[in-house]
Amino acid sequence: MSADEVKHPGINLGDTRDLSHRDAEHDLFGFWIFLMSDAIIFALLFATYGVMLVGTAGGPTPADTYKILPAFIETLVLLTSSFTFGMASIAMKHDAGKVRLMRWLAVTLVLGLIFLAMELKDFATMIGDGAYPARSGYLSSFFALVPLHGLHVAAGCLWVVVMMVQVAFFGLDERVKVNLLRLGLFWHFLDIVWIAIFSVVYLQGLIR
Amino acid sequence: MSASVWPAVLGRFEWHALPFVRAWENPTLNELIGAGAAAIVVVGAIALIALITLLGKWRYLWREWLTSLDHKRIGIMYVVLAFVMLSRALVEAMLMRLQQATAINAPGVVDPEHFAQLFSTHGSIMIFFMAMPFLTGAFNYVMPLQIGARDVAFPLLNSISLWLTGGAAGLMMISLVVGTFSTGGWSGYPPYTELAFSPGVGPDYWIWAVTLGSIASTLSGLNFAVTIYKKRCPGMTLMRMPLFVWTTLCTSILMIFAMPPLTVATALLALDRYLGFHFFTNDLGGNMMNYANLFWLFGHPEVYVLILPAFGVYSEVVSTFSSKELYGYTSLVLATMAIAVLSFTVWVHHFFAMGQSANINAVFGIATMTIGVPTGVKIYDWIWTMFRGQVRFTVPMLYSLAFMMTFVLGGFTGIILAFPPLDYLVHNTLFLVAHFHNMLIPGLLYGMLAGYHYWFPKAFGFRLDEKWGRVSFGCWVIGFYLAFMPLYVLGAAGMARRTQEVFEPSFRPWLYVAGVGALILFGALASLFVQLWVSIRDREANRVTAGDPWDGRGLEWSTSAPPPDYNFALLPQVRGRDPFYDGKRDGDPYAPPPEYHPIELPRNSMTGPVLGIVGTALAFGLVWHMWWLAILGTVMIVATIIARSFARDVHRTIPVHEIERTEAHWLAAVAAARAIPRQLEMTPLNQGLAAVTR
Numbered sequence: 001m002s003a004d005e006v007k008h009p010g011i012n013l014g015d016t017r018d019l020s021h022r023d024a025e026h027d028l029f030g031f032w033i034f035l036m037s038d039a040i041i042f043a044l045l046f047a048t049y050g051v052m053l054v055g056t057a058g059g060p061t062p063a064d065t066y067k068i069l070p071a072f073i074e075t076l077v078l079l080t081s082s083f084t085f086g087m088a089s090i091a092m093k094h095d096a097g098k099v100r101l102m103r104w105l106a107v108t109l110v111l112g113l114i115f116l117a118m119e120l121k122d123f124a125t126m127i128g129d130g131a132y133p134a135r136s137g138y139l140s141s142f143f144a145l146v147p148l149h150g151l152h153v154a155a156g157c158l159w160v161v162v163m164m165v166q167v168a169f170f171g172l173d174e175r176v177k178v179n180l181l182r183l184g185l186f187w188h189f190l191d192i193v194w195i196a197i198f199s200v201v202y203l204q205g206l207i208r
Numbered sequence: 209m210s211a212s213v214w215p216a217v218l219g220r221f222e223w224h225a226l227p228f229v230r231a232w233e234n235p236t237l238n239e240l241i242g243a244g245a246a247a248i249v250v251v252g253a254i255a256l257i258a259l260i261t262l263l264g265k266w267r268y269l270w271r272e273w274l275t276s277l278d279h280k281r282i283g284i285m286y287v288v289l290a291f292v293m294l295s296r297a298l299v300e301a302m303l304m305r306l307q308q309a310t311a312i313n314a315p316g317v318v319d320p321e322h323f324a325q326l327f328s329t330h331g332s333i334m335i336f337f338m339a340m341p342f343l344t345g346a347f348n349y350v351m352p353l354q355i356g357a358r359d360v361a362f363p364l365l366n367s368i369s370l371w372l373t374g375g376a377a378g379l380m381m382i383s384l385v386v387g388t389f390s391t392g393g394w395s396g397y398p399p400y401t402e403l404a405f406s407p408g409v410g411p412d413y414w415i416w417a418v419t420l421g422s423i424a425s426t427l428s429g430l431n432f433a434v435t436i437y438k439k440r441c442p443g444m445t446l447m448r449m450p451l452f453v454w455t456t457l458c459t460s461i462l463m464i465f466a467m468p469p470l471t472v473a474t475a476l477l478a479l480d481r482y483l484g485f486h487f488f489t490n491d492l493g494g495n496m497m498n499y500a501n502l503f504w505l506f507g508h509p510e511v512y513v514l515i516l517p518a519f520g521v522y523s524e525v526v527s528t529f530s531s532k533e534l535y536g537y538t539s540l541v542l543a544t545m546a547i548a549v550l551s552f553t554v555w556v557h558h559f560f561a562m563g564q565s566a567n568i569n570a571v572f573g574i575a576t577m578t579i580g581v582p583t584g585v586k587i588y589d590w591i592w593t594m595f596r597g598q599v600r601f602t603v604p605m606l607y608s609l610a611f612m613m614t615f616v617l618g619g620f621t622g623i624i625l626a627f628p629p630l631d632y633l634v635h636n637t638l639f640l641v642a643h644f645h646n647m648l649i650p651g652l653l654y655g656m657l658a659g660y661h662y663w664f665p666k667a668f669g670f671r672l673d674e675k676w677g678r679v680s681f682g683c684w685v686i687g688f689y690l691a692f693m694p695l696y697v698l699g700a701a702g703m704a705r706r707t708q709e710v711f712e713p714s715f716r717p718w719l720y721v722a723g724v725g726a727l728i729l730f731g732a733l734a735s736l737f738v739q740l741w742v743s744i745r746d747r748e749a750n751r752v753t754a755g756d757p758w759d760g761r762g763l764e765w766s767t768s769a770p771p772p773d774y775n776f777a778l779l780p781q782v783r784g785r786d787p788f789y790d791g792k793r794d795g796d797p798y799a800p801p802p803e804y805h806p807i808e809l810p811r812n813s814m815t816g817p818v819l820g821i822v823g824t825a826l827a828f829g830l831v832w833h834m835w836w837l838a839i840l841g842t843v844m845i846v847a848t849i850i851a852r853s854f855a856r857d858v859h860r861t862i863p864v865h866e867i868e869r870t871e872a873h874w875l876a877a878v879a880a881a882r883a884i885p886r887q888l889e890m891t892p893l894n895q896g897l898a899a900v901t902r
Contacts, residue, residue, distance in 0.1 A: 026361050026438035033430045033464060040468040044505075048476070048487070048498055055486070055493025134484035137493025143485070144476060162850055170856070179853065 010185060011089050013177060024178050031182045035189050042193050045145040046200060055137030062138075062205030065131045067122065071202040074118050075194065078153075081111035082191040089184045092177065098167060105164050108187070112157045119150050146197055152190050159183050219833035220409070225387045238319045241303070246385040275812040277363035278773060279348045282370050284667060286345025287660070290338050291736075293377055297333040298733050300326045305691070305726035309719045311709045323708040324391030325410070329380065331394025332414060335510070336421040337377040339648070342656045343517040344373070344428050347456045350663055351432065353764035353771065354450045356441025356780045361434040363810040364852075369424040369431070371820025376420035379827055383413040387831070390414035393706065395503055396477065398488035398496050403481050409831050412481065415474045416827035422470045422506075425513075429463025432456055441763075443782035447541070450762045450785075451534060454541050455520030458548040459513050465552070466509030473502040482830075500562060504555035512551040514648060516544060518655020519586060522608045525658050526590045528758050529605040530597025531886065533786060536589040543582035543589075550579045560631045569628040576626035580619060587612055600886060602758075603677035607658035610685045611650040618646030621696065639699025642692045649688050657684070657736075665757045665896070669769045670747040674890050676739035683732030691725025694718035752896030753877040758889060759898035761789035766797055768874035769896055774807045774862055777871050792900045798878050800871060807862045815852045819845060 008028045053062070088104035091097070123143075126132070133143035163183055166176050223229045231243035260266055273281055304326050307316045318326065352360055360366050383389045390410035392401040396418075401411040436457045440449070449457075477499070479485040486494040527534040534540065556564065556572040590612060599605070621643045625631050634640065657680075665671045698718050703710070710719070743750065755769040763780055764771075766788040778801045784790050791797035826841025828834070881895035888894060 026434050029438060030361060030430060030434040033433060037426055037430065037464050037468055040465055041472055044469055044472045044502060048472075048502075051498050052487070052493065052495060055495060057486070057491075057493040059492075133479075134486065135492070137486045137489075137495060140479070140485035140487050140493075144479060144487075158846075162853060166854070169854075173856070175853075175856070 011093055011181065013093055013181070024181065027178050028181055028185070031185055035185060038189070039193075042145075042148070042196070045141070045148065046196065049141040049145050049201065052137045052141040055141075057136035057138075059136040059139065060129070060131040062201075063207070065126055065129070065139075065142075066202050066205040067125070068202060068206060070118055070122055071198060074115050074122075075198050077111050077115045077118070078191055078194050081108045081115065082188055084108045084111060085184055085187045089180070092172065092180055098171065101172075102164060102167060105160055105167075109157055109160045109164075112153055112160065116150060116153055116157065119146075119153075123147070142201065146201065149190065149193055149197055152186075152193075156183070156187055156190060159186070216836070217834070219829075219835070221386070221832050221834075225409075227385070237317055238322050241318060242322060249381050249384050271812065274817050275367075275814050277359070277367050277810040277813060277816075279352050279360050279363065279366060280667065280771065282366050283345045283347070283349030285370060286341045286348060286373070289374055289377055290342035290345060290656075293333050293337040293341070293380075295733060296381075297330050297338055298730060300330040300333075302726045302730055304330065305719075305723040307708065308710060309716075309723040312713060312716050312719065313711060314709075316709065318708075320708040321388075321391060324393075324706070325389045327706050328390045328393050328396075328410075328414065329383075332390075332418065333377075333380055334648075335394060335514070336418060337373070337380060339514050339652050339656075340421065340425055341373055341377070343459070343514065343652070344369070344425070346517060346521070346656060346659050346663070347428075347432055347459070349667060350659075350764055351453055351456045352435060352439070353666075353767070353775055354453050354762045355436060355439065355444055356763050356776060356782065357435060357439040358775050358779075358807065359810065360431050361439055362431050364813055364815060364858075365427055365431050367813060367816030368819050369428045371816040372420050372424035372427075372823055375820040375824035375827070376417045376424070378824055379413060379417040379420070379831075382828065383410075383417075387413065395507065396474075397503075398477060398480070398499050399490050399494070401477065401481075402489050404489065411477075412831040415478050415481070416830055419471060419474045419478075420823055420827060422467045422474070425463050426467040426471070429460040429467065432460040433464060436460070441776075441779045441782060443780075443787075447538070448782060448785050448787075450520075451523035451537070451540055451544075452517075452520035452762075454544050455516040455523075458544050459516045462509045462513045462516075462548055462551065466506050466513065468506075469502050470506035470510075473499055473506065476502070478830075497562065500559050501555070504558040505552075507558060508555040509548075509551045511647070512547055515651040515655075516547065518611070518650075518652050518658075519544065521604075521655045521659040521662070522590060522611060524762070525604040525608050525662055526593050528662075528760055529600045529602055529608075530594045531759065532593055532597040534589070535592035535595075536585070537785065539585055540589050543585045546582040547579060550575065550582070554579065557626060557631070560628045561635045566628070573626050573628050573631075577623055580623060583619065587616060598886060600889065602661075602890060603672070603674065603681055604658040604662040606678070606681050607654040607661075607684075610681070611654045611658075614646065614650040614654075614685075614688065618643060618650065621646060634699055636704055637699035638695040638703050638705050641705045642695035642699055645688075645692050645695075649684075649692075654684065657681075662758070663764070665750075665752045666755065666764060666769050666771070668747075669753055670743065670750040671752060671757060671894065673739050673742045673746065673750075676735055676742055680732050680735040680739055683728050683735060687725050687728030687730075687732055689725070691722050691729055694722045694725075698722075749892045750894075752894060753874070754881040754896035755874070755878075756788075756898050757894050757896045759789070759792075759886060759900070761786040763788055766791070768877070772867075772870050772874075774809060774867070777801065777804055777807075777867050792898065798875060800875060804864045804867045804871070806864055807867065808859050809862060811858050811860045813852070813855075813858070815848060818848050822848065 008025045009032065010028065013024065084104050084107045088101055088108060091101040091104055131139055133140050160183065163176070163180055170176050227239065227242040227246040231239040260269060273285060276282065303318065304323065307318050307323055310316045348360070348366065352358070387409040390396060390401065390406070390413060392406060392411055392414065396411060396414050400406060436453060476485070476487040480487050480489060486492040488494050488496045488499045523534055523540060554572055554576045556568065557576045560569050590608070621639070625634065625640065625643055661672055661677055698715055701715070703712070703715055752769050755767055756765045763782070766780065767775060780787065788797060822841045822844040826838055826845065829837030829841055878897060881897035882893065883897045883899035884893050885899045
């Protein structure tokens with residue numbers, strides 16, 4: 001099989017770049033599997049959240065706790081960052097030059113950091129209002145699920161920084177490209193998880 | 209230094225955490241046993257280090273083994289780890305049998321706290337640090353050879369998995385010397401394991417050892433699944449894969465999906481214990497039933513993670529030692545897949561008695577019995593494979609036969625337990641203990657030992673001693689029946705599991721018989737080590753360098769024994785289900801290819817050892833609340849991963865002349881070997897070349 005015939009789900013570099021990594025197919029397939037396994041962790045935390053919603057122990061309830069406006073803005077920020085990462089991937093695929101790629105990665109990073117800052121502020125407000133994790137089973141499950149997503153975003157931001165350094169350092173060699181493809185999958189995956197969090201946690205929390 | 213510095217450095221460590229200090233201050237038998245066990249760990253570690261230093265083997269060990277990314281070496285290291293941990297957990301089992309036999313209206317040899325640690329470590333080690341490393345080692349060694357690949361898909365990740373598992377096992381050993389282990393059993397049920405009832409370090413040791421192990425297993429599963437999907441050699445279609453590869457695939461899928469629930473369960477328990485969350489506490493909205501569900505959502509698929517690999521080994525062994533094609537290959541594949549899928553639908557049968565409605569219990573009871581169907585299909589397939597075959601009673605074959613008898617028996621008691629009203633009667637008694645040992649000893653241990661005897665000549669180039677193999681086999685089987693059949697009786701009579709003192713004198717004879725059984729099982733392990741010693745001593749007489757001692761069927765037998773680093777000089781081309789067996793009959797499988805090409809292999813890496821060590825340090829820091837160590841460990845892990853991502857020179861190329869030399873050496877051994885008929889395969893005449901009739 002030549003590199004051109006090898007396809008994997010997501011953006012393939014084979015048809016626009018001669019130097020497509022011959023192992024890209026199994027590298028990316030492995031990362032899809034990792035994401036599936038990670039998705040199980042989130043699924044179980046969602047299930048736990050659902051089970052523990054009733055366990056408010058006389059403390060704050062979802063309707064008392066959530067502020068929908070910041071959560072909505074965070075959603076927009078994260079969705080936009082997914083779009084900008086997509087632009088970075090396209091820049092890489094079509095050889096649009098290192099500068100353009102770096103620019104889109106930088107925009108993604110900034111959006112990711114804005115998201116994290118807003119989320120941390122949300123948590124601080126909640127804790128200030130007496131909605132801290134040790135207060136009740138319900139709040140425990142909230143603070144396991146949502147911050148775990150935040151931790152993933154933080155890891156993603158660190159990864160973006162590392163990749164920007166590597167692009168500057170190595171240029172677009174095979175491993176940089178494969179790792180950018182993986183990072184792209186990771187970033188979009190976090191977006192999907194966030195959509196589930198926004199719908200299941202925040203929107204459902206509006207119901208009084 | 210001021211008094212406030214030490215707690216910051218040592219966390220909650222104090223001198224009484226050391227069993228030696230406890231035994232010095234309070235020299236009871238109980239404390240002396242604890243100190244003795246700790247002394248064995250310390251003296252053993254010092255002796256090992258001294259021996260390696262005396263022999264001057266550190267460099268060799270580091271270069272050839274510890275940093276190796278070769279799937280074969282990683283596989284062997286996994287199996288070595290499994291044997292070490294098996295030895296410890298088996299000694300603990302003997303001690304428990306001794307306790308129950310001597311504690312009939314008497315205190316026995318260990319106190320309740322100590323006894324609870326024994327059953328907790330025994331279970332945790334046998335599952336996570338004996339069974340899992342053993343089967344992962346077997347997959348590692350055999351599967352890439354069977355599918356005609358040069359290595360697994362992610363060799364570095366493989367090394368990281370090994371080292372995380374090793375670090376976790378190391379943490380179990382450390383818990384013997386520093387502090388105490390959990391008393392909450394291998395399943396670590398809260399609320400008992402919450403701070404309110406178990407404030408010590410024990411549950412934390414359990415949490416972090418299991419967490420490291422579960423992450424390692426998830427990564428291993430991912431690695432094997434990608435390897436099987438993407439790295440098969442040309443012509444190796446899915447339905448031509450050896451059955452061991454199929455069971456590896458199903459097990460890997462189970463690991464990918466069933467390990468995360470365990471990670472979630474232990475992580476949430478850790479949040480409860482460290483940050484005061486309320487997932488599983490009695491108060492403030494906690495709900496321990498959620499733990500039971502999460503744990504067994506892992507725990508039941510885990511049962512099949514343990515058993516399917518053995519099914520794979522038996523399929524290979526029975527077919528090879530009957531000189532017959534595997535009967536019902538397709539049905540075996542479908543049965544394996546069916547078991548893997550059904551394994552996710554039965555977890556509630558682990559807690560029938562915990563309060564859900566009768567209808568829910570009925571659904572899970574029926575689902576549980578359903579698993580008996582595909583398992584039965586497999587037993588029939590193996591029997592039909594032997595039918596009119598040229599059956600040879602080699603050690604692996606003996607294990608296979610003992611498995612078939614014993615496992616079916618255990619299956620029957622499983623049907624009893626799957627029936628909720630009956631489960632209510634024997635729930636939490638020794639009947640259950642007898643049942644799951646009756647499944648896991650034949651369904652895992654015999655299988656792994658069969659695989660050990662079967663593939664050992666491939667891995668090391670000489671056969672294991674037959675006589676001692678038979679002695680060991682006899683002890684494993686007799687010991688099993690003597691140790692566990694009495695437990696069925698005791699369980700049916702109402703003796704609860706995990707009992708430290710017994711108040712019913714009529715249980716005495718059964719407990720004595722079980723104690724004798726445990727002694728015989730220890731004899732079985734001892735004779736395995738004697739066998740290894742004798743085999744290494746007599747290795748020159750039992751060489752099978754040509755590589756095919758059993759008239760093997762799959763590609764793993766088509767290389768030299770041991771195989772070269774690169775496995776296959778030229779990636780094989782497969783045309784059927786038993787490519788090497790048919791190849792021997794249709795032509796000359798040893799004909800060298802017209803030309804060789806350079807081969808690229810992964811270079812050694814110290815990433816695995818570093819991550820294993822700092823991961824263990826992180827866990828140790830968390831257990832003892834040495835926060836500086838935990839933070840340092842976390843930073844080191846992140847730094848190591850980032851540093852590794854900058855490494856570019858990660859491959860080495862084996863030049864053609866080196867391949868030519870290696871292959872010529874092997875082909876000369878093949879030419880010099882005498883082809884032997886099957887009747888002679890257990891004698892020193894076996895040089896690894898099979899006589900075939902065309």
